[in-house]
Amino acid sequence: MADTKFQLKLLVDNEAKKVLFAEAGKEIADFLCYLLSLPVGTIARLLEKNMVGCLGNLYESIKGLSETYMQPNQNKNSLLNPKSPISSTEIPLLLSDHEFESRKVYLCDYCNSNVADNPKIVCPSCNRKMTREVPYITASSKSVGTSTAAVGEGGFVRGVVTYMIMDNLVLKPMSTISSITLLNKFNVKDVRTLEEKVVDFGIEEGVKLLKASLECKNVLTSVFLSSIEPQKSSS
Ligand SMILES: [Zn+2]
Numbered sequence: 001m002a003d004t005k006f007q008l009k010l011l012v013d014n015e016a017k018k019v020l021f022a023e024a025g026k027e028i029a030d031f032l033c034y035l036l037s038l039p040v041g042t043i044a045r046l047l048e049k050n051m052v053g054c055l056g057n058l059y060e061s062i063k064g065l066s067e068t069y070m071q072p073n074q075n076k077n078s079l080l081n082p083k084s085p086i087s088s089t090e091i092p093l094l095l096s097d098h099e100f101e102s103r104k105v106y107l108c109d110y111c112n113s114n115v116a117d118n119p120k121i122v123c124p125s126c127n128r129k130m131t132r133e134v135p136y137i138t139a140s141s142k143s144v145g146t147s148t149a150a151v152g153e154g155g156f157v158r159g160v161v162t163y164m165i166m167d168n169l170v171l172k173p174m175s176t177i178s179s180i181t182l183l184n185k186f187n188v189k190d191v192r193t194l195e196e197k198v199v200d201f202g203i204e205e206g207v208k209l210l211k212a213s214l215e216c217k218n219v220l221t222s223v224f225l226s227s228i229e230p231q232k233s234s235s
Helices: 026-034 042-049 056-063 176-183 201-216 219-222
Strands: 006-013 017-025 104-107 132-135 164-166 172-173 194-201
Touching: 006 026, 006 042, 006 056, 006 219, 017 026, 017 176, 026 164, 026 172, 026 201, 042 201, 194 201, 201 219
Parallel strands: none
Antiparallel strands: 006 017, 006 194, 017 164, 104 132, 164 172
């Protein structure tokens, strides 16, 4: 799973040395949607020392903090390795292995009134520990008995459509008319300077893209045409 690669088709302007836009299938569009669901702690962990701003320092200091400072019903791992609120078992390009673990919830075995996300929590109804582990079922869980029509094909976006990803990560369904309009907008005078370039997109490119998305406005250009300096977002 870790080395799953998908293909991304770039339209490169060789004269301006930039990616005008990319054409992508459902898997990469799903991956971009999935980025929005990532907890900040996950982003800080993925980018480690390369994290812009100060969140990387906060992350490192919590990592170094003794467990003795934590509340007894909390542990550092819930901050350092947080679970995405969205169950993402259907996203092929996952950024972290922990997502493959299915989420567990804990039921009060005595009164059956409450569920908790942590077995250390005491049931508010009967004051006993909520220790009975039960599976947490979501729409994308394989075991769900609902018809496939209701569940869909998994992920976030529909699969029949080709998606257009702009250099600044604007994502929209691909249309021929919009790409012609774009060539005008980008002021492409000579289509001979344009070149289609197919690149691999896997976890490594995904992390680079995540990093670039926090730093600049020309994400595809800076990830895939690496010789080009990223444009700072202030410009
Ligand atoms: Zn109870």
